[in-house]
Structure formats: structure tokens, C-alpha cells
Amino acid sequence: MKYLIATLSLVALPAFATVNITGSVEAKCVIQTDKAGVYGNPIASKLSTTPADGGILPVIRIDVSIADAYTANITHPTSFSSSPTLTDTLVWTGSTTLTKMSASGMSAYNGAKAVVGSTSKFNLTLAGSAWFSTASSAVYGSAKPFPGGTYTAVVQATCIAK
Amino acid sequence: MALTPQLYRLPVLLSRIITIGTLVTFGASAHEMTPAYPEVKMSHVKNVVKVEMSLFNSREEIQYYQVDLFDLNWMPIPFSTPYKIMKVDYKEHKSFDVYIRKRDLPEAVFLCTTSKVRKTNVSRTLVSSTICSRLDGEPA
Numbered sequence: 001m002k003y004l005i006a007t008l009s010l011v012a013l014p015a016f017a018t019v020n021i022t023g024s025v026e027a028k029c030v031i032q033t034d035k036a037g038v039y040g041n042p043i044a045s046k047l048s049t050t051p052a053d054g055g056i057l058p059v060i061r062i063d064v065s066i067a068d069a070y071t072a073n074i075t076h077p078t079s080f081s082s083s084p085t086l087t088d089t090l091v092w093t094g095s096t097t098l099t100k101m102s103a104s105g106m107s108a109y110n111g112a113k114a115v116v117g118s119t120s121k122f123n124l125t126l127a128g129s130a131w132f133s134t135a136s137s138a139v140y141g142s143a144k145p146f147p148g149g150t151y152t153a154v155v156q157a158t159c160i161a162k
Numbered sequence: 163m164a165l166t167p168q169l170y171r172l173p174v175l176l177s178r179i180i181t182i183g184t185l186v187t188f189g190a191s192a193h194e195m196t197p198a199y200p201e202v203k204m205s206h207v208k209n210v211v212k213v214e215m216s217l218f219n220s221r222e223e224i225q226y227y228q229v230d231l232f233d234l235n236w237m238p239i240p241f242s243t244p245y246k247i248m249k250v251d252y253k254e255h256k257s258f259d260v261y262i263r264k265r266d267l268p269e270a271v272f273l274c275t276t277s278k279v280r281k282t283n284v285s286r287t288l289v290s291s292t293i294c295s296r297l298d299g300e301p302a
Contacts, residue, residue, distance in 0.1 A: 026196065026197055026198065027197070027198035027199065028194065028196050028197075028198060029194075029195075029198070029293055030192050030193070030194045031192065031193045031194075031291035031292075031293060032191060032192040032193075033191050033192075033221065033289040033291070036286055036287065036288065036289065037286055037287035038284070038285065038286045038287075039285040039286060039287070041285075047285065049287060058287045058289055060289055060291075063192075069198060070198070077287065081279075081281075081288070082281050134287070136287055150282070150283050150284065150285050151285040152281065152282055152284075152285065152286060152287075152288060153287050153288070154279060154287065154288045154289070154290050155287050155288070155289050155290070156289075156290050156292065157289055157290070157291050157292070158274075158291075158292040158293075158294065159291075159292070159293045159294065160272065160294040160296075161198040161199065161272075161294060161295050161296040161299060162296070162299075
């Protein structure tokens, strides 16, 4: 009996346990703010995020995990969310362009974008990351100087499932 | 040209800088909501259905998100959720349920969360992010 147990213990196989790791890839959109924009004040009556005007363009990165599942709408500001009291009209201009991409095919986004009012609509036909820059400028009525103070405007980035 | 140890180290150093730079960039602030096509489930209340959503906030400057429900024409649809404006701390995952009356369900299409931006003391543009899932789509 002793010999039998010894023999069996020699041939016993080590125990194995399997632990499964599961995961799934589902349609997902992530909006990242890579850079907050800053208004430059090149002349007294103008505020602009354009680097040539001393501003910084806000950069929004949108990641989508599945191709052709989302559209991105990016709206440049048409009013200040906070500012000193302004008594005259403002003329707003702005635009949004794709400035960096993770897949070369995304370069077609700029040509295919639809602009409705202040909103640029991009059809995210490819999976990956796309970086969008939004230019925004406001000119105070009749070339009046902007009153001193802090000016804040909001860029709205929306990712909508198709 | 001979590959000196200094020259050999240069690509390694550059690749490390790029990797760190990528990590820093990818660690940028993000708003994420899933699923894109949520499944509509029965709730514990008669004639009310619910959808289970998940939100992830890695936008350090954002603490609050607003929940909205719209029809195909972006008109608001009545719904109920524990908090219409909910606090989601930095790097926090939050699960939340949205309750919709059965009779409103055929009209309900877009379920969205929008980041609430705070007033600042710097002249700048802020980015408000909105992510919308579709209730009339195929569950992923």
C-alpha cells in the first residue's frame, strides 16, 4: 500500500486553474479637452483665439471605438457666458477644423463637414482619434474698445450616436 | 558613422519622451458615457421603463453633469432620474438609471449628458461636452 501511494503521488499531475479574462468592444465616444482656448486682444475692439492675434485655439479630441457610429457637432461661441457689461453689439465669427488625426482617412472629414449656423457637423466614419480646433473671435460694435474685465465663452462639443 | 553609446541612447531617450508625452496627452480630461445604444428594461414601477447608463469623468475642471432626454427633433421628453444634475468627481465612474414612462418611450431618442462648466477669472473659451446615446438604436 505504501508503495502504491508513493507511486501515485509521483504520477499525480499538478492542478491547473483557469481564470478567464473577458472584454468587449462597444460603440463608445469620448470627448477630451486637450487644450482650453484663450482669447487674445490684438486690438482694443477684438478678442480672438487665433494664434496670430495672441490667442490660443481650443483643441477638442474625440475618440470613437467603432467606425460610423457617431457624429460630432462642434459649435463655436456666439455670446459670452460671462463678461463685463456690454452696451453695444458684438459681431461673432468662428470655425472648426480637423487639425490632427489618428487615421489618414480622417483627413476627408474637413471636406465633408456640414456647417449649419455656428455648428460644424463631422461624420465620424472611422474609428480612432480626431482633434478639432475651434477659432472664435468677437468684435465690439463700431470698433469700440472692450471694457476691462474677464471674458468667457463656451465651445460646445457634442457626440451623437447615429 | 559608428554607433557610439551616446548615439544609441538617443532613440531610446526620444522614444521615452514620446511615450511620456503620449501618456500626458492621453491623460487629458475626458467625458465618456456608455452604452451608445442602451437596453430599455422594465422598472419596479408600473408603466415605467428604465435604462441603465454609466458616466466617466476625467475632466478635472468639471464636477457636474446634466442629464437630458430628447425626441428626434431635439424637443425635451419628460423623464426621471435620481439627480438631473449629478456630481461626478474627477476620475469617478457613476452609474445612473433613467426612468421613462412607457407612453413617452416611442418618442424618446437621444439620452444625453452635458458637462457643466464653471465661471473662471481668465479670458478664455471653455469646452462644454455633450454625449448622446440613442434609445431607438440596436443595443450594442
